[in-house]
Structures are given as structure tokens and as C-alpha cells.
Amino acid sequence: MSSEKISSHDHYSEYDTWAWLYNETMGPQYRQNQLQPLEKMLLPQISPNAELLDVCCGTGHLVQNLIERGYQLTGIDGSEQMLNYARKNAPQGKFILADARTFELPPTFDAVFSTSASLNHIMSIAELKQVFQRVYTALQNNGIFFFDINHHEQMERWWNGEVVEGEIKSTYAWTLTPKYNSSERTGHFKVTMFQSKSQPKFSPIRSIWYFLSPLLNKLQNISLFYKIRLKLLRLFQSQEKNWQPIDVSYPVRGHQPEELKIALQEIGFVDINICTLEGSTTIDNKHSAYFICRK
Numbered sequence: 001m002s003s004e005k006i007s008s009h010d011h012y013s014e015y016d017t018w019a020w021l022y023n024e025t026m027g028p029q030y031r032q033n034q035l036q037p038l039e040k041m042l043l044p045q046i047s048p049n050a051e052l053l054d055v056c057c058g059t060g061h062l063v064q065n066l067i068e069r070g071y072q073l074t075g076i077d078g079s080e081q082m083l084n085y086a087r088k089n090a091p092q093g094k095f096i097l098a099d100a101r102t103f104e105l106p107p108t109f110d111a112v113f114s115t116s117a118s119l120n121h122i123m124s125i126a127e128l129k130q131v132f133q134r135v136y137t138a139l140q141n142n143g144i145f146f147f148d149i150n151h152h153e154q155m156e157r158w159w160n161g162e163v164v165e166g167e168i169k170s171t172y173a174w175t176l177t178p179k180y181n182s183s184e185r186t187g188h189f190k191v192t193m194f195q196s197k198s199q200p201k202f203s204p205i206r207s208i209w210y211f212l213s214p215l216l217n218k219l220q221n222i223s224l225f226y227k228i229r230l231k232l233l234r235l236f237q238s239q240e241k242n243w244q245p246i247d248v249s250y251p252v253r254g255h256q257p258e259e260l261k262i263a264l265q266e267i268g269f270v271d272i273n274i275c276t277l278e279g280s281t282t283i284d285n286k287h288s289a290y291f292i293c294r295k
């Protein structure tokens, strides 16, 4: 992603390449994962039929979940391909192709949210302030802004250039490898997508994966099983010869919670709270930071 100033016609479209896979994998998975912080921190504070804006809505899985609960939803995203899936996944949602840094919407929303650390894609505080300003403008007075980020210390600790997630299916596979440069406070995660056009040839690693994956998926919260899962994915990544890999890299910035708090204050947000999902106000390197504030 470019960190240069963008014109109002540009938008962040890097997810176009990943969209088909995201729609199969992360999208449905995040629908569940991201609901929990919303249920804990945002939804109890808004009315049952509130008007909500999802900034960086991706494939719209979360939008659909919230529509099913009675809310009115609009989603914006810079990737046309992600939005094509969003329109199918959430037919009653309203979707707008726009950049988070430049979108313009009137102040009609009761709350605006952004999940799955999407704002880590914004590569400077100056650009992040552009996003905050757009959100501020779109909120009604007293409206709530809620978002999460991966922060500097967390990325410094965990983004080591090793495969941390992935899957091997019958006709495709993928791995995700995050890496962070602490001194530059920037990093990227690489998504490697493997596709097999013909019937894939026999491979011992894939066979072991197919045999073990129901168990490994079920028990991945247990450290040993998680490690075996990753070991198999890393072996697949380094040794699979029959499937063609395509790498896409997504730059991200390691934001500091305190500097984001100052940026929010400068835009005019008040009642700014930063905490972990568990509700702790100590943001250590094991936890993402959740922000909730008010216009």
C-alpha cells in the first residue's frame, strides 16, 4: 500500500487478489471471532435497530450477522472483489467502494466500527487521522467509534517470519506468514495461495494433513496440536512441488495505542477507552488493543 497522499479517486484495492480465498476462509471465521468484541463492547451501548457503518468491511460476513440481529448496515471497502462477495453474503447491506481515508458520508450513523486490525493497513498517523476525520464526520453527535489494532509490542513479539496459519484443501491451500521490523515499525503479512489446476499428484505431507486435520482443527487450542498443525503447513510450504504458489504481501504499521489516542483526541473524539478483549486496560504483547470512543 502506498503511504503517499491519495487523491479522492484512488482506493486501497490490494485485497482483490485474495478475495476469493478470504471469502472461503477468513471471512466466515472472522464472522464468529469479531462478533465477540462487538457483543462485549459496542452492541450493549446502541439501540436495537441502530444504523452502523463497517469501515473496511471486507467480504461482509460480519455485516450479515449484524443485519440478522436487526441493525441497519452500510459497509465500505477499497477492494471491489471483496465487495462483490459482500453483496452476495449480505444482500440487505448497503456497500460502497471507497477508501477509508477519503470516504464521505453524512452524519447519520449511530456507530462506526472497523474489525480484524484493518486499520493496521493505514501506514502513517497522518493518514490514520484522515480516517478518523471521515469517521467523525459520518457519526451522529454522541455516536460511537469502535476498532481494534495489532500494536507495536504485540507485532514485535509475534511477527517472526514464520507460518502462523493456513489450510490444505483438495484443490487449494494457503499459508499466512507475518513479519515485523521493530525499528521501522512496519511489517507485512504474506499470503501464499496454492492452486492445483489438475488432479493433484500424491504427496505424503498432504496425505498426513488430510488424515490428521479433523483432529488438529478441533484441538488447535491445545499447544501441541497447534504446533503439529503449523509444522505440517511449514513442511507443505517448503516442500510441495506440484502446486503453484502465488505470494501477495500486505504492508502494515505497528501502531502505538498512546499515539492513536492522541490522534483521536485531536480529531475531537472523547471518552476514549483502550482495553484488551478481556477488559484489561494494560495492553501487553499478548493482546490486541480495542478502542472505543465517542463523538
Ligand SMILES: C[S@@+](CC[C@H](N)C(=O)[O-])C[C@H]1O[C@@H](n2cnc3c(N)ncnc32)[C@H](O)[C@@H]1O
Residues within 6 Å of the ligand: 011, 012, 013, 014, 015, 026, 027, 030, 031, 034, 055, 056, 057, 058, 059, 062, 076, 077, 078, 079, 082, 098, 099, 100, 101, 114, 115, 116, 117, 118, 121, 122
Ligand atoms: C483483514 S481484512 C478485514 C475485513 C473484515 N473487516 C473482516 O473482519 O473480515 C481488511 C480489509 O480492509 C480493507 N482495507 C484496507 N485498507 C483500506 C483502505 N485504506 N480503504 C478501504 N478499505 C481498506 C481491505 O480491502 C480488506 O477488505
